[in-house]
Amino acid sequence: MFEATKVGRSVSKDDYQDQQETLRTQLLAAQRDLKTANVPLIVLISGVEAAGKGEVVNRLNEWLDARGVQTFAFWNESDEERERPRYWRFWRSLPARGDISILFGGWYQTPIEYRFKGYCTDAELDGELNRIVDFERMLIQDGALVLKFWFHLSEPDQKLRLKELSRDDKSRWKMLPDKSKFSEHYAAFEQVAERVILHTDRGNSPWYLIEAANSRYRDLTVGKTLLHAIHSRLAESVNTEEPTSPLVSPELPSSASAQITLLDQLDLSLSVSRNDYKHELKKLQNEINELAWLAHNQKRSTVLMFEGVDAGGKGGAIRRITNSVDARLYRAIPVAAPTDEEKAHHYLWRFWRHIPRAGFITLYDRSWYGRVLVERVEGFASDAEWRRAYAEINQFEEQLVDRGVILLKFWLHISQDEQLKRFKDREDVPYKRYKITADDWRNREKWPQYKEAVNEMVARTSTKHAAWTLVEGNDKPYARIKVLRTICDALIRELKTEGASTSRYMPCGEKRIDG
Incomplete structure (x- = not known):
């Protein structure tokens, strides 16, 4: 499944500079159109470690108008979050109509980690994934646009990237050493990720698998995908359904x-x-x-x-x-x-x-x-x-x-x-x-x-x-x-x-x- 993300795509520095300005202008216009149309946008950022997820989010915050964007990282749960149902933390991060929320990992992060660590079975994981599918369907039926990005690296590319990060004292990788477990068992983590993606890849909320070895290719691909998805959503026929007239009883089962x-x-x-x-x-x-x-x-x-x-x-x-x-x-x-x-x-x-x-x-x-x-x-x-x-x-x-x-x-x-x-x-x-x-x-x-x-x-x-x-x-x-x-x-x-x-x-x- 992930083979398409390991073919070595890249973009030169000159091509990146040529495309970035136009793309950024188009994204800002699309963001304004989302605001006018009152469409909330939810962007989920997931993927293997060292794929540059944080760099992508920083790039999106640079390209978009920050006044309409909020970013949420779901690392360790706070005391408030642990004392409530798990989805409480996600409901608090949902954007108002016309705004954008970017979620690190979102509702996928913990189920993936728990299955990888053996805290639950495949059947229990599938049960949680069914709940996620229902949750996303509910948001979409209410008018939200949900985009899910998975950033992937081959195992050699990941090791090379981790080696580079280990030399950087400011690297998040050094600040969160427990994450190294995922890279040490690359194949097992990839297997869990594949199960999650296949189970939750739906027509109304598909996964976009992004090759992340080349940062310029990665960032441009995300921006273009985001732009295309917004344009497609806004081009859909507007639901002109009027509120129902005072109750006419439906036939019950x-x-x-x-x-x-x-x-x-x-x-x-x-x-x-x-x-x-x-x-x-x-x-x-x-x-x-x-x-x-x-x-x-x-x-x-x-x-x-x-x-x-x-x-x-x-x-x-x-x-x-x-x-x-x-x-x-x-x-x-x-x-x-x-x-x-x-x-x-x-x-x-x-x-x-x-x-x-x-x-x-x-x-x-x-x-x-x-x-x-x-x-x-x-x-x-x-x-x-x-x-x-x-x-x-x-x-x-x-x-x-x-x-x-x-x-x-x-x-x-x-x-x-x-x-x-x-x-x-x-x-x-x-x-x-x-x-x-x-x-x-x-x-x-x-x-x-x-x-x-x-x-x-x-x-x-x-x-x-x-x-x-x-x-x-x-x-x-x-x-x-x-x-x-x-x-x-x-x-x-x-x-x-x-x-x-x-x-x-x-x-x-x-x-x-x-x-």
């Missing part, structure tokens, strides 16, 4: 159709007496505080996500949690309409940002499910966008759970009559008026559409690793007790094996290993 009246089957008459509520509330609040500290000591993160109909009681349930837990252990994230910065990224970006560190809690008051609820019903997302969101959300939640995050999802439901009563109460009570808006009344008119969207959401995203808890909410005390009890039961179940989270997670299938 039989497995989902069986649950289409799921919300109708909830017993909204369930309630608790005032005395029982007070007793249970105090007991559960004490318990959840103790469990929160136990989770902190065991380095287990918790994500609590609340969705529900307007006036369904989300805020009240969240307050009963935050009033119980030490404020140093949690963050509550109210989710409203996205800001300009958030609109410039994939819709999951703003939720990845708030994933808690190990041992801490994040509460989301509304969530990533807005894509398949309000954005679907109100026509803010195209038909294709909200339909593919089910799979994207399931993959997102699976990554959280694989990393050891305790994830609980609540839907708080009330009847239409109870909602009307609460709306009127909010209008009549001065300190509650801020809670009621024209949007609330407008959404109420679309009750059947929202109910149908909720049923499909639950059917498609209530999975083994992230099941929904449906909460009967007409009686507020009952709903609050059910939420607290569900959280306590889940924490007790997840934390029963003390010290389970002190192990380290591998990127190949997120498998735990000691050390």
Whole structure:
């Protein structure tokens, strides 16, 4: 596979000088066109050691307008990164629409190194590569241009290059001596790289294999490939698909159709007496505080996500949690309409940002499910966008759970009559008026559409690793007790094996290993 990168291509110094100026001018123009078209560009730089990856990145930063380019190197993980799912560090580096991110190694670096070192099997590596393929597809479907460069050297060329670098006191090679292991076992490393490239070389995100023995040829080839890819992307027919009109229900598969009246089957008459509520509330609040500290000591993160109909009681349930837990252990994230910065990224970006560190809690008051609820019903997302969101959300939640995050999802439901009563109460009570808006009344008119969207959401995203808890909410005390009890039961179940989270997670299938 790598034979085409070992044929000895080269460019003379004069030819390089002649071509560089024109290429640089064209790249700057293409970069401006990307900005105008709001297309984010992600450039992944990978390859064998001593192939000049750093030199290439320096050259790209020289040729491009630095104001629209960010470079990220993924060496050793920071404490913050180790305490979160692996992809958290990559989501933070994704460019806004119209900008460029250059990633050293990116999401490929660690899986390659782990397989090379024998930390995971081929099957586990393939599982991680499948996740990468899904991740890149998601970014591309959202409009991103993903370019992946692999720089290669023959073994003799690599040895010669390493010998030259060893004489340079400023060489990164001297600063990171552990990298020498890859060159000492050239054939084994090449075999792993070939498996990775073949598995992830797709039509929408192909690999470009670049011969790196001659630096001038290498740099010009990268620049020309980058230019051609940008021009091809901008020349594609513009997606003129309009946001979907207010919900017209799709036909669901039989497995989902069986649950289409799921919300109708909830017993909204369930309630608790005032005395029982007070007793249970105090007991559960004490318990959840103790469990929160136990989770902190065991380095287990918790994500609590609340969705529900307007006036369904989300805020009240969240307050009963935050009033119980030490404020140093949690963050509550109210989710409203996205800001300009958030609109410039994939819709999951703003939720990845708030994933808690190990041992801490994040509460989301509304969530990533807005894509398949309000954005679907109100026509803010195209038909294709909200339909593919089910799979994207399931993959997102699976990554959280694989990393050891305790994830609980609540839907708080009330009847239409109870909602009307609460709306009127909010209008009549001065300190509650801020809670009621024209949007609330407008959404109420679309009750059947929202109910149908909720049923499909639950059917498609209530999975083994992230099941929904449906909460009967007409009686507020009952709903609050059910939420607290569900959280306590889940924490007790997840934390029963003390010290389970002190192990380290591998990127190949997120498998735990000691050390």
